[in-house]
Amino acid sequence: MQVDVLTIFPHFFTGPFDHGVLSRARKAGVVSIETHDLRAFTQDRHRTVDDRPFGGGEGMVLKPEPIWNCLESLGLAPRPASAPAKQQVVLLSAQGARFTQAVAAELAVLDRVVLLCGRYEGIDERINELVCDRELSIGDYVLSGGELAAAVIIDAVVRLLPGVLGNPDSSRFESFGAGDPGEEYVPGSVPPSTHGSGGLLDYPHYTRPAEFRGVPVPQVLQGGDHVAIRRWRRQRALEKTFRNRPDLLQRAILTEADRKFLSVLEVQGRVENGGSS
Numbered sequence: 001m002q003v004d005v006l007t008i009f010p011h012f013f014t015g016p017f018d019h020g021v022l023s024r025a026r027k028a029g030v031v032s033i034e035t036h037d038l039r040a041f042t043q044d045r046h047r048t049v050d051d052r053p054f055g056g057g058e059g060m061v062l063k064p065e066p067i068w069n070c071l072e073s074l075g076l077a078p079r080p081a082s083a084p085a086k087q088q089v090v091l092l093s094a095q096g097a098r099f100t101q102a103v104a105a106e107l108a109v110l111d112r113v114v115l116l117c118g119r120y121e122g123i124d125e126r127i128n129e130l131v132c133d134r135e136l137s138i139g140d141y142v143l144s145g146g147e148l149a150a151a152v153i154i155d156a157v158v159r160l161l162p163g164v165l166g167n168p169d170s171s172r173f174e175s176f177g178a179g180d181p182g183e184e185y186v187p188g189s190v191p192p193s194t195h196g197s198g199g200l201l202d203y204p205h206y207t208r209p210a211e212f213r214g215v216p217v218p219q220v221l222q223g224g225d226h227v228a229i230r231r232w233r234r235q236r237a238l239e240k241t242f243r244n245r246p247d248l249l250q251r252a253i254l255t256e257a258d259r260k261f262l263s264v265l266e267v268q269g270r271v272e273n274g275g276s277s
């Protein structure tokens, strides 16, 4: 995958992609990430990238010309008549559609993703109209610039590219993953994952020592009973999702056993709330 990032702060990206999974993916040639300094595409002595907003009001707006010139140098402006289906120009914006794991998976099948980072009050809207394929927000809060959002999106997308994670099941059976909880476990074998997902949050993880500050690792994880471990993890994933992100349960893939367990949690919740809900 080719990723291009358009920014007025290219040095911002010195570091975020030089560690762990991303660094390995770059070294292996799975992804190439290039930053483009919008100031290099200005034509005045002061390398001006912003100007006052038409209509008055707060702050400054990123001018369209440097962005257009940069996109033109990349063959993306004007929008090619037959733009390859497997490339997208993405505007980072608090006004965008929510970036989720499902959107990350959509981007991960593309050959090229171009990320446009706003600053100040944002970019001149005509760039959005003329060349952007989608507008994405990483959450309901306002950042000072699109650079952090771009780094978040790149990280989430690159780890989904084939070959980046050692075990492809890692991304299927983690929080928000698409792994089907109904997948058969063959007794005696090591299960594919034991066993979250189907759109739930992940279950809690533990490592050595078996006891830390007086708190032991749950007994079930210390035995070799894969069926019991799988059931315990599934229930903890359901519990976490129920408590922290009940909205995810609407779209989750749930088994009959999951639904029964959730109704127990609901009853418990009502009892804890003194029967008020």
Ligand code: SAM
Binding pocket: 092, 093, 094, 095, 116, 117, 118, 119, 120, 121, 122, 123, 136, 137, 138, 139, 140, 141, 142, 143, 144, 145, 146, 147, 149
């Ligand atoms: N005036 C804008 C508004 O109220 O929606 C906020 C502009 S913000 C200070 C500057 C830039 O940060 C935006 O153009 C965008 O690129 C980026 N940004 C801010 N919040 C973001 C978010 N939640 N997701 C993605 N990008 C964001």
